[in-house]
Amino acid sequence: MALASAWLLRDWAEAAHLKTLAVLALSTAAMLAMDLLVYRVQFNPTTELAPEPIRPIDPLRLLQKLIGFWMTIGCIAALYALLPEYGNAFYQPFKDAALYLLPGLIVASPFYILHVDRRQRDPLDAYAQLPLLLTGHRPADWSMLAAHARGWLVKAFFLPLMFVYANNDLAELWSAPPLLQMDFQHVFSRLIDIFFLLDVLLAVIAYALTLRVIDSHIRSTEPTIGGWAICLICYRPFVDVQGHYIQYELDNLSWEKVLAPYPLLYALWGSAILLLVFIYVWSTATFGLRFSNLTHRGIITNGPYRWVKHPAYLAKNLSWWLIAVPFIAGAGSLTAVQSCLMLGAANLIYYLRARTEERHLSADPVYRDYQAFIARHGLFARAAGVIRLAYAKLAQ
Structure with a gap:
C-alpha cells in the first residue's frame, strides 16, 4: 500500500509534507484494517479495556485527562522550541505537518479520551494525575508519571526524525526517473532506497499510533540512562x-x-x-x-x-x-x-x-x-x- 500510494501521488501538485502525510494515511489505513479486522487486536486483554463501557461519563475526569493530554503536548512543544537542534531547517517538514494536523487532534482528542476512559479497568492514569500537579497535589507514587514522561520523550525524539527521513526519501523517489534501467547497478540502488523508505514509513506510523484501543500502547520504557x-x-x-x-x-x-x-x-x-x-x-x-x-x-x-x-x-x-x-x-x-x-x-x-x-x-x-x-x-x-x-x- 505504501509503494502504491507513493506511485499514485507522484505527480500530485501539493507541498511535500502533505504528500508524505497522504502516503502515511493510506498506509496507516491498510495496517489498521489488518489489525482490527483480521487480528482483532482491540479485543486483546493487554489493552486493559472492556469491550463495552463499564462506567458512565465523568465530565470532571474527562476534563482532567484532556488537560493532562494537552499539558503533555505543550511540554513537548516547549522542548522543541527551546532545544537548538529543532530550530534546524532539517525539521521544517515535521513542523509543517504537525501544524496541519493540529486542528484534527484538537477535535479528536476529547472523543478518544472519552472512549478509553469509559472502558479502562483503572481510569486513574497519568493523564488524570497530571492536572493535579497544577493544584499542588503531589502523588504518593511518581512511577506512573515517570513512565508517562519517558514514553512521550521517546515519541518526541523519534517521530520528527523518522517523519523527516520519510519525507526526504519520498521526495528522492519522486524525483527519480519513473522507468528503471534494468542493469544490476540501477536495480540495486532503487531497491535499497525503497527498502529504507519502507522502514522509515513504518517507523513514523508506529511512533504516531501509540494507542491503547489498538493494543499498540507503551507497556514500559527503558528505565536506565x-x-x-x-x-x-x-x-x-x-x-x-x-x-x-x-x-x-x-x-x-x-x-x-x-x-x-x-x-x-x-x-x-x-x-x-x-x-x-x-x-x-x-x-x-x-x-x-x-x-x-x-x-x-x-x-x-x-x-x-x-x-x-x-x-x-x-x-x-x-x-x-x-x-x-x-x-x-x-x-x-x-x-x-x-x-x-x-x-x-x-x-x-x-x-x-x-x-x-x-x-x-x-x-x-x-x-x-x-x-x-x-x-x-x-x-x-x-x-x-x-x-x-x-x-x-x-x-x-
Missing part, C-alpha cells in the same frame, strides 16, 4: 558526535569499487547486501504498529524473530561489513586493521543495545519464555546442534 545513551548515540544529532570517533570507511573503498571489474561477483555480493537489508526491513514490518526503540509495546515472536532475537541488528551490522569491505587493504594493511576495529566498535554499540533491550524486556515473563525458546530452537542453536552432530560423526 545507559540504555537511553547506547540507543540515542545511533541517531541524529548524537550520531554526528559518535561519527567523529567511529569511522570505518577510512579508505573510501566501497564494495562497488572493489568488485566492479568482476560482474558475476559484483551481482552476488550486491544481492547478499539486498537480502540483509530486506531482512532488516522485514524485522521492522513484523512489529507493525508496535515498532519502537526504548519501549516495550508487546513481544514479537513471528517473522524473522522466530529464529533470532535481534534479526534487524544482525542483518544491519552484517550489511555494513559487506558494504564497507574494511578488510580490503586498499590504503594499506594498517588502514584495513583500523577500519575493521572501528566497524567492530560500531557492532559493539548494537550488541550493547541488544543486551539493554533484553534486560528491559525480561521483566515480562512472555519474553523470558521467548528467550528460552530461541536458546533451544533458534538459528544459532540449530547450527550448533548440526556442528556437534558432525563433529561426533567425525570422532567415531
Whole structure:
C-alpha cells in the first residue's frame, strides 16, 4: 500500500509534507484494517479495556485527562522550541505537518479520551494525575508519571526524525526517473532506497499510533540512562558526535569499487547486501504498529524473530561489513586493521543495545519464555546442534 500510494501521488501538485502525510494515511489505513479486522487486536486483554463501557461519563475526569493530554503536548512543544537542534531547517517538514494536523487532534482528542476512559479497568492514569500537579497535589507514587514522561520523550525524539527521513526519501523517489534501467547497478540502488523508505514509513506510523484501543500502547520504557545513551548515540544529532570517533570507511573503498571489474561477483555480493537489508526491513514490518526503540509495546515472536532475537541488528551490522569491505587493504594493511576495529566498535554499540533491550524486556515473563525458546530452537542453536552432530560423526 505504501509503494502504491507513493506511485499514485507522484505527480500530485501539493507541498511535500502533505504528500508524505497522504502516503502515511493510506498506509496507516491498510495496517489498521489488518489489525482490527483480521487480528482483532482491540479485543486483546493487554489493552486493559472492556469491550463495552463499564462506567458512565465523568465530565470532571474527562476534563482532567484532556488537560493532562494537552499539558503533555505543550511540554513537548516547549522542548522543541527551546532545544537548538529543532530550530534546524532539517525539521521544517515535521513542523509543517504537525501544524496541519493540529486542528484534527484538537477535535479528536476529547472523543478518544472519552472512549478509553469509559472502558479502562483503572481510569486513574497519568493523564488524570497530571492536572493535579497544577493544584499542588503531589502523588504518593511518581512511577506512573515517570513512565508517562519517558514514553512521550521517546515519541518526541523519534517521530520528527523518522517523519523527516520519510519525507526526504519520498521526495528522492519522486524525483527519480519513473522507468528503471534494468542493469544490476540501477536495480540495486532503487531497491535499497525503497527498502529504507519502507522502514522509515513504518517507523513514523508506529511512533504516531501509540494507542491503547489498538493494543499498540507503551507497556514500559527503558528505565536506565545507559540504555537511553547506547540507543540515542545511533541517531541524529548524537550520531554526528559518535561519527567523529567511529569511522570505518577510512579508505573510501566501497564494495562497488572493489568488485566492479568482476560482474558475476559484483551481482552476488550486491544481492547478499539486498537480502540483509530486506531482512532488516522485514524485522521492522513484523512489529507493525508496535515498532519502537526504548519501549516495550508487546513481544514479537513471528517473522524473522522466530529464529533470532535481534534479526534487524544482525542483518544491519552484517550489511555494513559487506558494504564497507574494511578488510580490503586498499590504503594499506594498517588502514584495513583500523577500519575493521572501528566497524567492530560500531557492532559493539548494537550488541550493547541488544543486551539493554533484553534486560528491559525480561521483566515480562512472555519474553523470558521467548528467550528460552530461541536458546533451544533458534538459528544459532540449530547450527550448533548440526556442528556437534558432525563433529561426533567425525570422532567415531
